[in-house]
Amino acid sequence: MPIKKILIVDDSPTERYIISEILKMKGYEVSFAEDGDAGVLKAKAQMPDLIVMDIVMPGLNGFQACRAITKDPVTEKIPVILCTTKGQETDKIWGMRQGARDYVTKPVSSIELLGKIAALG
DSSP: OOOOEEEEEOSOHHHHHHHHHHHHHTTOEEEEESSHHHHHHHHHHHOOSEEEEOSOOSSSOHHHHHHHHHHSTTTTTSOEEEEESOOOHHHHHHHHHTTOSEEEESSOOHHHHHHHHHHHO
16 A cells, blocks of 8 residues: 555654655655644544654653554554654664554654655555
């Protein structure tokens, strides 16, 4: 399934802007959620082709939101790429155990992010 619609879940307006500009330049349709709770709700309502999600957010963090999305029969097929400043190997392993399909550290490299998206599509 080709990836066209991407949901960005991040509490930082700056990070949402940076990631959305990278994605829009490649023709992706982008929507936003400002925290994990909103991300889970928007994932169900919009059924995006991919979710790019931060980990450190108020309320439901990215690990919890990723787990909720990937374990729900309605949204389990939506791939999640965690995109965060948490760059320790243990964070990456834990993220993948929560159901994430890939992991990118900030500051975001457009080449790395777009390559990971292409590999999923």
